[in-house]
Amino acid sequence: MHNYTSRVVWTGNTGEGTAHYKGYARTWDIAVPSKPVVHCSNDPLLGGDRGKMNPEDLLISALSACHMLWYLHYASEAGIVVTRYEDAPVGVGEVGKGGAGRFVSAELRPVIWVQAGADLGVAEAIHHRIHEVCFIARSVNFPVTYAPRFEWDA
16 A cells, blocks of 8 residues: 655635635645645636646646656666657546536647657557556546657657
8 A cells, every 4th residue: 555645735815714705715735745835726717826736737747647657667668768758638627517527538648759760559559558557547537548649869
């Protein structure tokens, strides 16, 4: 078993607490021991601060990062030399009746630079093994698809 801890501290008390629905900010800090504090807000669609991370940003980023780390691991084992990796994941959410929202899907769109001569078939196939081991992907209840693009390292 692994334990992951965090400290979430609401920073949005503007003086009256939650006495009025519009009288408080939806901001908080995430503090994990020995790591930089992350300042957060809710989704901008709900009046949040566009300059701060929101829970949806954090979830899709965690999903992408977990996938990337497993991809690099499996690529190394397969002899695929990756020299650069960037992803621009997209999570699709829906808002149901009553305002409750959820993710319905996510697509990871990594661009992966590999050394010349890499077997791109093997490089592509790695993506489809990761959902079996990625902690985050195994924890979400929506489908995750992959649309990788490969570039040759110059």
